[in-house]
Amino acid sequence: MRRVLFAERISDDRNEKSDSIESQHDKLTRRAETEGATVVGTAVDLSVSGDVDPFQRKELGPWLTEENLSKWDELWVSTQDRLSRDDIHFLRFVFWAIEHNKTVLVLDDPGFNEQMHSRTGRLLLHAKGLGPAMELDRIKARTKDSHERRRFTTRWTGGIPPFGYRPVKRYLDGKTATYLEQDPDMVKVLQEMRRQVLAGQSFFGVAKALNESGEHTARDRARLRRGKPVHRRGAAEGVPEQWSETTVKSLLRDPALLGYKKHKGEVLYDSQGQPVQVAEPIFTEEEWEVLQAAVEARIQTKVRRVNGTSPLYGVVWCGQCGSKAIHKSSVHSGVDYRYYTCGAWPKEDRCRGISVRAAEVEEWIEIYFLQRYGQERVTEKVWVPGTDNTRELEATRKRISRLRHLYVEGEFEDNPKEYRDRMHALRARETELAAEPVVEGHWSETDTGQTFLELWGTLDLEGQRKQLIKSGYRIEVGRKTFDVTPAPESWPERKTRMEHLGLSGE
Incomplete structure (x- = not known):
């Protein structure tokens, strides 16, 4: 019994149509029926270039491994370039087939298998392999030229x-x-x-x-x-x-x-x-x-939110070792218990760990924050664009250098005017960019029309967390300690600030 493996391939190299695979399969099937061969498998590689090594192809490659060699005796293709269009890959496959005593049938080249087994025949096969390889090189060159022409267009x-x-x-x-x-x-x-x-x-x-x-x-x-x-x-x-x-x-x-x-x-x-x-x-x-x-x-x-970790991540810190505090919660007898604990303990020996009720921390920080900022106006940052052409100027000078190199290499021998026009345009742009001053962009504060007291009630816990970080608040909690930075205002300080805002300090 002749056990036959079909190898079919189609690539985009020659704008091949999808029915090319069907045509290959029909030809191979008719030949198998005529000769009474048993088809044990079909390796169909779609959109696979001819320069891909047959041993690396997704469908054909596994059939060429040691574990699958015993499943077939003959490999059939409709044309030689369906095996490979790379001469080195092609010859490697030929010698591999000889070594493993495999028959290779090429429909449009009846003498292919016989030529594999003689030095003169292999020389002819080498010559045959050069044709598809040279065509592949021409295709690649045309494709590259096409891309080069279209590179600077809007296509x-x-x-x-x-x-x-x-x-x-x-x-x-x-x-x-x-x-x-x-x-x-x-x-x-x-x-x-x-x-x-x-x-x-x-x-x-x-x-x-x-x-x-x-x-x-x-x-x-x-x-x-x-x-x-x-x-x-x-x-x-x-x-x-x-x-x-x-x-x-x-x-x-x-x-x-x-x-x-x-x-x-x-x-x-x-x-x-x-x-x-x-x-x-x-x-x-x-x-x-x-x-x-x-x-x-x-x-x-530097202070980034770790989602799902702590409602006041980046605000609450361990007063003993300086690590960020983490939020922990548990439910006992239907009651939700929440705490802030040291994030380093017990992984690090430098801290014995702290644990304070989360509700107390959140309540106290709200009191301190609104006491200090409640009557202050809320501002938002608005970006004022600057002008900095440094990067474009550097890129322009690199293009001038590359253009000069191309000229030295003879790229513009047939069209020196194009070189002069392009160099003139680049030089003019370089001069223009170099003359423009560098003005750094910056943030500007603008009034939103709200006080912090008015804003606070509209924020959820995450919004309050972000606002506390923007205002520079840091709470260090320890065993029986609760330190806030910046420190809460004294009454004289508060009175002076409120009078400055035009509010009664009484």
Whole structure:
């Protein structure tokens, strides 16, 4: 009995149609029926380039392992390049087949298997392998040239679009090309992410909200557009990717949200030194400046909320060892008992641990805070954008250096005018950027029209926690000790401050 394995492959190298696989299978099946061979398996590799090693292919590779070699005797393909279009990979497979006494049948080359077993035949096979390899090199070169030509245009050259955008086909100048446009649903998500960060939410908190609401990442959205299931690396198909603190932070700092085109992670600039605009920006320049300032402030913030850990995390500290206090609760006989205890104890010997009732701490801090700030006006920070062209100036000078290098290498021998025009534009932009002063952006305090006493009643415990941190409050609790920084005001201090505010101190 002849046990036959079919190897079928289709790639995107030659814009092959999906029915190419069907055509391969029909030819192989008819041949098997004619010769009375038994087909033990079919390895179908879809969208696999011809330069992928047969031993590394997802479907064919497992059939070539030691554990599966005994299951088949002959490997059949419709044409030689279905095995490989890389001459080195092709010859390696040929010698492997000889070593393991396997028959290889190529439908359009009846003498293939016989040639494998003679030196002259193998020489011919080597020559045959060079043809597909050279064609593959030409395809790669054409693809690279095509990408190079389109790189600095407003067209989308492929890949996963930035979050907030989706690819669309447009018919322009007699040709169909792909461009990017804003996706309204993703834009709403980005605006909400910006609002949360400006309100003081952590990157972790934003990620948690995105995961709870079931928002898909850019990668999963791209899969769904192609009709494929979502997939988290290391998990089964259908399990979506999760947002993380890192992905949220990276997304909100990505200049692609301004519609800029990127290559290898860097923004592309045209010959005039301007970013290549591939789509409408998600945020205005002012919105972007404010967001970046809030992101940087969040990155530099030392006291961060650990969700679900402590209602006053970052406010209450251990008065003995200086560690952050953690919140613990338990229920006994239907009564909820809550305490703040030292976060270091008992893991570290430096502290014997403290434990105080949470309700008492929260009540006292509210009294102290409102005593000191209750009649003060609440202000909010507003970002005043600055101007700093240092980064763009540095990028422009690098482009001047690269352009000069290309000129020395003879890139512009046939078109020296293009070199002069591009260099002139870059030099002019360099001069313009160097002349502009650097003005640092800064936060400005503006009155909200409320006092802290009016605001306090509208805040939940998390909002009160954030407000206490903004106001610089720190509570150190110990055994029979309760220290507040800044210290509560004395009566003379309180009276003087209230008179200064135009209020009665009586």
